[in-house]
Amino acid sequence: MYTILDGKETAAARRQKLAEQTRVMLESGQPAPGLAVILVGEDPASSVYVRNKCRACEEIGFLSRTYQLPCDTSERDLLALITTLNRDESIDGILVQLPLPPSIRQTAVIEAIAPEKDVDAFHPENLGLLFQGTPRFKPCTPAGILALLDRYHIPLCGKHCVVVGRSNIVGKPLSQLLLARDATVTVCHSKTEDLPSFTRQADLLISAVGKAGLITQNMIKEGAVVVDVGMNRNESGKLCGDVTFESVAPHCSFITPVPGGVGPMTIAMLMENTMAAASQRRLAR
Ligand code: NDP
Numbered sequence: 638m639y640t641i642l643d644g645k646e647t648a649a650a651r652r653q654k655l656a657e658q659t660r661v662m663l664e665s666g667q668p669a670p671g672l673a674v675i676l677v678g679e680d681p682a683s684s685v686y687v688r689n690k691c692r693a694c695e696e697i698g699f700l701s702r703t704y705q706l707p708c709d710t711s712e713r714d715l716l717a718l719i720t721t722l723n724r725d726e727s728i729d730g731i732l733v734q735l736p737l738p739p740s741i742r743q744t745a746v747i748e749a750i751a752p753e754k755d756v757d758a759f760h761p762e763n764l765g766l767l768f769q770g771t772p773r774f775k776p777c778t779p780a781g782i783l784a785l786l787d788r789y790h791i792p793l794c795g796k797h798c799v800v801v802g803r804s805n806i807v808g809k810p811l812s813q814l815l816l817a818r819d820a821t822v823t824v825c826h827s828k829t830e831d832l833p834s835f836t837r838q839a840d841l842l843i844s845a846v847g848k849a850g851l852i853t854q855n856m857i858k859e860g861a862v863v864v865d866v867g868m869n870r871n872e873s874g875k876l877c878g879d880v881t882f883e884s885v886a887p888h889c890s891f892i893t894p895v896p897g898g899v900g901p902m903t904i905a906m907l908m909e910n911t912m913a914a915a916s917q918r919r920l921a922r
Pocket residue numbers: 778801802803804805806807808825826827828829832845846847848851866867868869899900901903904
């Protein structure tokens with residue numbers, strides 16, 4: 638029998654704690670932490686993510702500001718807005734929703750965000766700190782996965798963790814966080830030969846690819862922990878992960894659902910990073 642790693646409930650508890658911390662801040666006369674979210678264009682999935690992030694801010698009591706810019710916004714105008722927000726004392730965290738239109742260089746935008754307000758932790762300075770083992774902020778999705786595993790007391794030390802996907806926002810930073818927890822980490826990607834031979838060795842298998850049906854029952858070691866980061870739409874338009882849940886789950890000890898697994902944890906960690914940014918900036922003053 639397997640246990641569901643319930644991201645929805647775990648994230649709600651963490652948001653509740655943040656709401657209490659915010660209330661204490663306000664009562665002591667300090668302003669609430671502030672998060673600015675910038676969305677360029679009208680990608681439907683990105684719009685949903687931005688709405689969910691703003692809703693979480695409001696529920697916790699953070700100041701939330703959303704900038705919805707047209708898809709023909711120039712890189713110069715976007716960089717100017719980031720510069721203004723970098724200087725804005727009421728804003729502690731700045732998030733630019735990715736992907737950006739092809740006319741805007743993603744690296745230039747990420748590098749323009751002040752590292753101490755980079756609550757997504759994508760800035761090279763913050764990635765460098767993460768790789769040194771002294772992160773200022775932990776990238777939200779990888780940090781959310783670890784927080785969820787910790788909530789269920791799943792050991793990582795000495796375990797073989799296989800991460801499928803090597804993106805800068807999930808696979809690569811996740812492998813660093815797992816190494817920092819003394820796991821043995823294998824990272825697979827689109828050029829990996831014989832993927833099942835790796836996934837079958839995993840005590841903890843994390844799939845962050847974005848392909849429905851990629852991870853099937855024959856790719857799982859009996860009793861493994863399986864975390865599904867993928868967010869895909871199946872033929873009927875329903876949200877699903879990379880893992881074929883019905884056939885895989887009976888062979889796992891723990892498994893995340895999609896939706897209700899990693900997604901809510903990502904947003905909770907963004908809120909925690911915003912709270913941390915506010916606290917760090919106030920201490921530095
Ligand atoms: P990317 O497209 O940036 O990266 C996908 C990775 O998967 C790449 O490293 C790619 O390899 C690898 N890959 C592609 N095909 C295969 C294959 N057949 N076998 C093995 N590896 C393969 O995606 P992201 O990391 O941004 O996102 C991954 C998924 O996670 C998406 O579904 C996204 O929507 C979801 N996501 C969910 C979040 C959440 O909060 N739940 C947050 C962020 C993402 P290569 O490098 O060789 O191209």
